[in-house]
Amino acid sequence: MLSEKLPLKLLAMTSTILIKNGVVIDTEPEPVVLGRVDVRVDGSRITEVGPGLPAEPGAEVIDATGALVLPGFVDTHRHTWQAGIRAVAPDIDFRGYMRRIITELAPNHRPRDLYAGNLAGALECLDSGVTTLLDWSHAQFSPEHTGEAVRALRASGIRAVFGYCYGGEPGGLAAETRRVRETHFGAPGLVTMALAALGPEIVGEERALEEWRLAAELGLPVTAHLGGHGSESAARGLAFLEENGLLATPTTFVHALYYTDEQLKRIAATGATASVSPVDEMNLGIGYPTTGRLRAAGIPTGLSADTVVCSPGDMFSQMRTAHLLERGRPDGAGLGFTTRDALRMATFEGAQVVGLGEVVGSLRPGKQADLQLLRTDRLGMASAHDPIAAVVLNADTGCVDTVMVGGRVVKRGGQLLHHDLPVVLAALAETAEAVVVM
Structure with missing residues (x-):
């Protein structure tokens, strides 16, 4: 049983782990219930998935009886630094968000507030089964802010893509982005870098041209809010990107709500990806999520959880909302969208979006061992006939028993292992008091 486990310290340090007796769900190429099979982890990688795997001498065994074993979730766009201003603006629209959060509250964040928010936000992800995070970080007001944001991600133990959005004085984008890459991302590790571009629909074409060309020069993918500001803006921005050949650089379209089907096909032809924030897109009045149309193209x-200022921060809520809204489209247009589609988006497809499809997102042997165990010994999960449906429709953060990133156990028995949570929460409370001006 899950409660009868080996010591946490041993599990956290072991180089070989065998997960036995769980019901295993894989997600590549499509979600499938493999049944009661075992998963072997050697070092940082999954090496074998199958029935009755023997425990090698010295291996630690996790008895997953009563649990579902599946890949960790991937959040493809999250403003992680906003953990200290959770629920500060639950009922405003997008313009109100820009005014209250970006104009008023963001500049109040000191470098140490970026650290507190990013650390707490990343640990919140791990606690809820999110093992990979695209941190869309647009509170980069100084080199110190950037350093603390990256330091917090590394300290958390999460796998992250740091989406750097330059926030300094005009004219400094290229030099500071190069400095960030050279200073913080010179060696391989769990935290890598992307360029979080403001793009042609927010800051105009001259800045956007510099952003994409710089990303191409530095070999960085681009993540940008594109297509969420109305049909004319979406068409004009896409035409600009196409005319300048900028989509040769891997690009993720965030909030791609207002493109026609023909425009989506053009985007697909470039190899671009998309990130949907189903709760925020509805709550902020940005538009109805285009989940099915994007995938059909x-x-x-x-x-994406996007922001906890007006959205839940867990992937269970996002999967449920995406499933509900897609199936609720007029005239039954989205009834082909299934719980399996929702889980794929939260795992393998999300990994593809952040450029890590060959690294994480499924249990394929050879991939990094980023996975989670969900408890089923509770009334809300008991006797589920379809384990995938149970993950999407019934599970919540309280089901997340064990989480592993790169073969390292970061949560066990429902508890995060490597951080003093009272200290983390105290720092976040200090940030919340310091930055919120009524």
Whole structure:
């Protein structure tokens, strides 16, 4: 049983782990219930998935009886630094969000507030089964802010893509982005870098041209809010990107709500990806999520919590909302969308969106061992006939028993292992008091 486990310290340090007796769900190429099979982890990688795997001498065994074993979730777009201003603006629209959060509250964040928010936000992800995060970080007001944001991601133990959005004085984008890459991302590790571009629909074409060309020069993917500001803006921005050949650089379209089907096919032809934030897109009045249309066009599409100022921060809520809204489209247009589609978006497809489809997102042997165990010994999960449906429709953060990133156990028995949570929460409370001005 899950409660009868080996010591946490041993599990956290072991180089070989065998997960036995769980019901295993894989997600590549499509979600499938493999049944009661075992998963072997050697070092940082999954090496074998199958029935009755023997425990090698010295291996630690996790008895997953009463649990579902599946890949960790992937959040494809999250403003992680906003953990200290959770629920500060639950009922405003997008313009109100820009005014209250970006104009008023963001500049109040000191470098240490970026650290507190990013650390707490990343640990919140791990606690809820999110093992990979695209941190869309647009509170980069100084080199110190950037350093603390990256330091917090590394300290958390999560796998992350740091989406750097330059926030300094005009004219400094290229030099500072190069400095960030050279200073913080010179060696391989769990945290890598992307360029979080403001793009042609927010800051105009001259800045956007510099952003994409710089990303191409530095070999960085681009993540940008594109297509969420109305049909004319979406068409004009897409035409600009196409005319300048900018979509040769891997690009993720965030909030791609207002493109026609023909425009989506053009985007798909470039190899671009998309990120959907189903709760925020509805709550902020940005638009109705285009989940099914994006995927029908052949665009790999992931899910995103976006911001906890007005959205839940867990992937269970995002999967449920995406499933509900897609199936609720007028005239039954989305009834082909299934719980399996929602889970794929939250795992393997999300990994493709952030450029890590060959690294994480499924249990394929050779991939990094980023996975989670969900408890089923509770009334809300008991006797589920379809384990995938149970993950999407019934599970919540309280079901997340064990989480592993790169073969390292970061949560066990429902508890995060490597951080003093009272200290983390105290720092976040200090940030919340310091930055919120009524």
